[in-house]
Amino acid sequence: MAKANWGKRRCQRFLQARGTDATYDPDHRAYDETAAIEALILTLNRAKQDEEVVEALQCADARVREHLLRTCPRRNFATTAEWVEGLRSEIFKRFLFPLMRLGPPPDEVLMHRSAAFLTDEVIAQQLKKPRQSSMQSSIGLWIGCCESSKRSGSCRFARCANFIALPSRKKGNRLRFQQRKTSMVERVRLIKQDEDEDQDRAKPGPSIRCAIRNAINPRDAIEELYVDELADAARLQAKLRDLGLRPISTALPDALYELLSDELDGLDPSERVNLVDAWSRGDPMARSEIAALLQRRGLTEEDVSAHALLSVLPTVSAVESFRSLVSSRRDKALAGIAFRRQMVSQEQQLQRSLTLPRPRGKHGD
Amino acid sequence: MATERQIAANRANAKKSTGPKSRAGKARASANSRQHGLAARVALDRERVEAARQLAQEIMDSLPGQIDLAQAMAIADAELDLREARAVSNGLLALLPGTEGLVDSGAIPTSSSNDFAVGVLQLKRIERYVRRLQVKRDRLVRSWLLERHVGGFAGK
Numbered sequence: 001m002a003k004a005n006w007g008k009r010r011c012q013r014f015l016q017a018r019g020t021d022a023t024y025d026p027d028h029r030a031y032d033e034t035a036a037i038e039a040l041i042l043t044l045n046r047a048k049q050d051e052e053v054v055e056a057l058q059c060a061d062a063r064v065r066e067h068l069l070r071t072c073p074r075r076n077f078a079t080t081a082e083w084v085e086g087l088r089s090e091i092f093k094r095f096l097f098p099l100m101r102l103g104p105p106p107d108e109v110l111m112h113r114s115a116a117f118l119t120d121e122v123i124a125q126q127l128k129k130p131r132q133s134s135m136q137s138s139i140g141l142w143i144g145c146c147e148s149s150k151r152s153g154s155c156r157f158a159r160c161a162n163f164i165a166l167p168s169r170k171k172g173n174r175l176r177f178q179q180r181k182t183s184m185v186e187r188v189r190l191i192k193q194d195e196d197e198d199q200d201r202a203k204p205g206p207s208i209r210c211a212i213r214n215a216i217n218p219r220d221a222i223e224e225l226y227v228d229e230l231a232d233a234a235r236l237q238a239k240l241r242d243l244g245l246r247p248i249s250t251a252l253p254d255a256l257y258e259l260l261s262d263e264l265d266g267l268d269p270s271e272r273v274n275l276v277d278a279w280s281r282g283d284p285m286a287r288s289e290i291a292a293l294l295q296r297r298g299l300t301e302e303d304v305s306a307h308a309l310l311s312v313l314p315t316v317s318a319v320e321s322f323r324s325l326v327s328s329r330r331d332k333a334l335a336g337i338a339f340r341r342q343m344v345s346q347e348q349q350l351q352r353s354l355t356l357p358r359p360r361g362k363h364g365d
Numbered sequence: 366m367a368t369e370r371q372i373a374a375n376r377a378n379a380k381k382s383t384g385p386k387s388r389a390g391k392a393r394a395s396a397n398s399r400q401h402g403l404a405a406r407v408a409l410d411r412e413r414v415e416a417a418r419q420l421a422q423e424i425m426d427s428l429p430g431q432i433d434l435a436q437a438m439a440i441a442d443a444e445l446d447l448r449e450a451r452a453v454s455n456g457l458l459a460l461l462p463g464t465e466g467l468v469d470s471g472a473i474p475t476s477s478s479n480d481f482a483v484g485v486l487q488l489k490r491i492e493r494y495v496r497r498l499q500v501k502r503d504r505l506v507r508s509w510l511l512e513r514h515v516g517g518f519a520g521k
């Protein structure tokens with residue numbers, strides 16, 4: 001965007017120079033006679049030698065130059081300064097005063113002069129620049145945000161992207177820096193996913209949010225915020241409930257291999273894999289076969305589960321800890337609603353006590 | 366055990382170290398203590414400002430004459446922070462290995478348990494941040510309620 005702006009300004013400076021050039025060029029349609037004569041006077045004022053005077057006159061309009069050389073030839077003046085003074089007085093008398101009497105040129109003349117160098121091509125080029133600039137800015141909105149997130153994290157996308165690529169905390173890990181430049185696709189996916197979920201939430205139907213909303217019946221926007229909080233916590237809880245058991249079921253085949261290593265090693269490798277797969281899927285034949293093998297070792301399926309649980313205990317513990325955090329967030333939201341409603345009821349009581357007439361005392365005061 | 370001479374040499378060497386010199390190195394080092402990057406803010410995020418204004422307006426419309434713009438904006442801003450953090454948490458949970466087929470619980474996840482554990486730890490970290498944001502928003506709501514409450518009694 002900065003590059004496009006710089007390019008535009010550069011073009012405008014060239015255009016300005018072309019405009020100035022056209023103003024003093026007698027052969028150009030944008031020629032401004034008053035400005036040209038004023039410029040000639042200024043140039044003559046600085047001239048100290050005859051060559052400089054001649055050079056200044058060469059730049060002037062042919063009509064002006066011829067008139068001046070005819071009425072004020074060099075031979076009529078003793079010095080250069082006198083010649084310059086004679087030229088100046090002639091210019092003022094013959095050209096500048098009549099022009100000044102006419103006043104400033106009308107708008108039509110000015111427009112005609114502008115149109116002489118602001119051609120269709122120039123205008124098209126100038127319009128092209130902002131278009132480029134806006135295009136680059138819209139692309140930069142995405143890329144710039146994400147790239148600058150190293151320092152500031154300028155938008156939601158960048159923030160999310162930063163977190164997906166949460167690095168390990170090892171010092172000097174180059175990967176850490178590279179991971180922050182997560183692919184654009186991944187960033188879009190994360191945001192889109194959440195937006196899809198938002199749409200799902202907005203859909204009518206027996207969703208968790210609808211159920212909670214119906215139960216709480218929020219009275220204002222503040223309570224709506226709490227409903228959102230509760231719905232989010234409830235959805236997370238439901239997901240985590242299933243997720244907590246996942247690591248154990250993943251570790252079950254490994255646990256079985258470890259416990260029955262001697263028995264399973266005796267089998268053919270493909271047969272062994274098939275047996276364990278079938279057992280983990282809950283196939284009754286495989287289960288009875290494995291139960292027999294376990295019984296031979298004095299074990300049961302519960303021992304396999306316990307072994308699997310022990311192997312993934314840190315992960316299960318982390319999931320449970322996460323669940324407890326989510327639960328406390330949900331409880332906090334409930335407490336928030338309770339507090340809000342308590343305050344509202346107290347306010348209503350206060351208003352009621354203010355509006356009701358006070359009971360009269362014994363003496364009617 | 367290091368000798369006195371080694372210790373002195375280490376100290377002298379440490380004094381020479383003045384951090385990264387290159388631009389990339391400085392950028393890398395500037396993010397050394399970053400936890401999740403969600404707390405990063407920019408001076409002007411037009412989308413965000415517009416969303417906050419809209420939410421503040423919703424709050425004010427639902428509570429006519431009870432809340433002023435500054436309070437509503439503060440609550441809306443805190444709420445938007447909270448929503449963003451929750452969105453990241455939800456997205457991250459969906460990216461956890463083995464969560465693709467969470468509904469049909471018959472399938473067994475095939476990804477490594479290490480990735481899963483790392484993902485859960487990240488989620489925990491973000492959840493703590495979500496809690497902080499929740500507390501911040503609740504504190505704003507409570508202060509507004511208490512202010513109204515105290516104002517009501519003072520009026521009496």
